[in-house]
Amino acid sequence: MKKWRLSLRLFPLFAIALLLSGCGKEGLSTLIPMGTVAKEQADLMLFSLLIMVLVMVVVIVLFTYAIIKFRKKRGQEDFIPKQVEGNAKLELLWTIIPIILLIILAVPTISKTFAHSDTHVAKGDDVIKVKVTGHQYWWEFEYPDQKIKTAQDLVIPTGKKVVVELTSKDVIHAFWVPALAGKIDANPGQTTSLWLDADKEGTYKGRCAELCGSSHALMYFNVKAVSPDEFKQWSKDMKDGPSAPTTASAKKGEQIFKNNCMSCHAVGEKGGQTAPNLSNFADRENIAGFKEHNKKNLKAWIKNPGKIKPGAEMPSFEDELSDDQINALADYLFSLSVKK
Numbered sequence: 001m002k003k004w005r006l007s008l009r010l011f012p013l014f015a016i017a018l019l020l021s022g023c024g025k026e027g028l029s030t031l032i033p034m035g036t037v038a039k040e041q042a043d044l045m046l047f048s049l050l051i052m053v054l055v056m057v058v059v060i061v062l063f064t065y066a067i068i069k070f071r072k073k074r075g076q077e078d079f080i081p082k083q084v085e086g087n088a089k090l091e092l093l094w095t096i097i098p099i100i101l102l103i104i105l106a107v108p109t110i111s112k113t114f115a116h117s118d119t120h121v122a123k124g125d126d127v128i129k130v131k132v133t134g135h136q137y138w139w140e141f142e143y144p145d146q147k148i149k150t151a152q153d154l155v156i157p158t159g160k161k162v163v164v165e166l167t168s169k170d171v172i173h174a175f176w177v178p179a180l181a182g183k184i185d186a187n188p189g190q191t192t193s194l195w196l197d198a199d200k201e202g203t204y205k206g207r208c209a210e211l212c213g214s215s216h217a218l219m220y221f222n223v224k225a226v227s228p229d230e231f232k233q234w235s236k237d238m239k240d241g242p243s244a245p246t247t248a249s250a251k252k253g254e255q256i257f258k259n260n261c262m263s264c265h266a267v268g269e270k271g272g273q274t275a276p277n278l279s280n281f282a283d284r285e286n287i288a289g290f291k292e293h294n295k296k297n298l299k300a301w302i303k304n305p306g307k308i309k310p311g312a313e314m315p316s317f318e319d320e321l322s323d324d325q326i327n328a329l330a331d332y333l334f335s336l337s338v339k340k
């Protein structure tokens with residue numbers, strides 16, 4: 001398998017495919033695998049590609065040989081060569097060879113497919129469980145063992161198996177982090193699951209992969225892989241919640257938030273559960289999953305979310321709140337960090 005991975009990088013065909021598909025932008029590529037599942041899937045892809053190339057080469061060689069060798073020659077215009085239809089030997093040969101090739105392809109594919117969907121967790125297994133809920137158009141992440149909830153950024157420890165249980169609050173979504181694992185549907189009223197792990201620390205882009213409405217294409221999220229120690233610290237800090245705002249403006253913002261936003265958004269354990277939990281908003285990678293994380297974008301979001309994400313289920317506050325109030329809100333939200 002190692003050798004294939006090396007040729008994966010060298011294979012010019014893959015480079016062309018990458019260029020043509022526009023993959024690889026924003027790290028959304030299955031061809032740069034960063035975890036066990038993604039690597040094994042990339043190996044399978046390469047393996048089937050190699051078999052297909054082998055078949056193509058054999059067919060092209062035979063075809064070229066045949067058209068040169070059996071070309072109509074001058075003076076032989078009426079010559080009919082020996083006909084070989086119904087040749088039992090040939091018929092058997094080109095039936096058995098594909099069967100053998102398909103078996104060679106099927107054995108690793110089927111065994112890996114089962115291994116990748118095996119999310120059974122035995123008691124005492126050192127795995128991280130995450131319940132993921134898809135919403136139009138954002139992702140909710142709940143860690144039942146750590147008893148914490150967050151949104152948009154899924155934080156995981158490197159080197160550990162993460163079992164993801166998926167469902168949806170509204171329509172069908174699909175959870176997909178190309179660098180780490182294959183995708184799976186998130187269905188309302190049902191639970192699906194997969195597992196993934198990340199070798200290296202870093203931020204991996206994920207996205208919804210099932211057309212779910214007008215902002216489906218903007219339904220991004222991040223998987224942030226941190227060291228196991230950092231993860232432990234993070235889950236402890238998340239439980240403690242963000243530190244209280246210190247500046248006058250942020251304090252004012254907290255009040256405005258309580259009056260206008262907490263019916264939907266929670267900070268810590270207080271607040272509504274129908275919108276992203278904002279306890280660690282300042283630590284997030286993006287705003288609403290895809291916008292650059294700065295105050296300018298945050299203010300634009302609060303003023304009119306629907307302009308940034310059409311169909312987002314958050315009302316516009318342009319006419320409700322003054323610029324001053326929105327500035328204070330932005331200062332408050334940017335104070336929501338669980339980092340000590």
Ligand code: HEC
Binds near residue numbers: 152274286
């Ligand atoms: C009716 C419910 C509702 C109210 C009230 C509401 N929001 Fe939201 N908010 C949402 C929903 C739903 C989303 C997710 C939208 C999406 O990404 O599709 C959201 C997203 C956000 C985000 C982006 C979160 C992230 O993780 O990137 C911020 C920031 C935010 N809201 C701030 C506010 C502020 C500030 C207020 C009050 C002025 C407010 N919201 C009031 C429903 C609400």
Ligand SMILES: [Cu+2]
Binds near residue numbers: 134211216
């Ligand atoms: Cu979706």
